[in-house]
Amino acid sequence: MANKGTLLLVALALLSGLAFAEPYATDGMLIAPGSLNVNVGIGYGYVWGLDIGGGAEFAIGKFNIGETLPFTYGVAARAGIGIGDTFPLSLAALGTVHFCWGAIAWPEEMAFMANLDTYIGLGLQILPGLGFNTIGGTSYFLNKNLAINLEGGLRASYIGVLYKF
Numbered sequence: 068m069a070n071k072g073t074l075l076l077v078a079l080a081l082l083s084g085l086a087f088a089e090p091y092a093t094d095g096m097l098i099a100p101g102s103l104n105v106n107v108g109i110g111y112g113y114v115w116g117l118d119i120g121g122g123a124e125f126a127i128g129k130f131n132i133g134e135t136l137p138f139t140y141g142v143a144a145r146a147g148i149g150i151g152d153t154f155p156l157s158l159a160a161l162g163t164v165h166f167c168w169g170a171i172a173w174p175e176e177m178a179f180m181a182n183l184d185t186y187i188g189l190g191l192q193i194l195p196g197l198g199f200n201t202i203g204g205t206s207y208f209l210n211k212n213l214a215i216n217l218e219g220g221l222r223a224s225y226i227g228v229l230y231k232f
Contacts, residue, residue: 090169097182097206097231098126098139098141099126100126100129104126104229108227110149120221124144127140142161143160147225159200160193167184168184169181183207202218203220204218204220214229215227
């Protein structure tokens with residue numbers, strides 16, 4: 068296991084990156100209509116061993132609430148597998164809605180918030196059984212295309228990366 072000093076240095080490096088972050092939102096959106104996003108990560112919380120999750124999403128369109136808060140909607144597919152004794156698999160097709168925190172005017176001290184995109188999804192789980200399921204997550208964009216991603220839902224819950232095309 069990594070020592071505490073190494074973990075502290077990693078945390079400080081990430082936080083210093085947030086302090087000098089350039090806002091990447093365009094028209095108050097990080098995930099704009101027409102973008103294709105893929106994500107993958109290391110899973111957490113389902114089986115002893117290693118979970119791997121990820122998927123793809125296409126942003127279809129946008130709508131505004133109160134003429135100032137833009138939301139993007141799209142379709143997504145998610146998959147997850149547990150690498151352990153039984154190799155449990157999950158698979159779902161979902162509708163998603165994104166909100167970029169860059170749509171809010173933040174004070175200079177909190178400008179890093181403009182690079183956060185939060186989303187939810189609702190859809191049809193195909194494996195391990197047929198039914199409805201949800202996802203939810205947040206992405207922090209390090210540049211206009213690459214983000215650190217945290218997602219929960221399905222067996223595809225993970226901490227990973229997202230790339231936007």
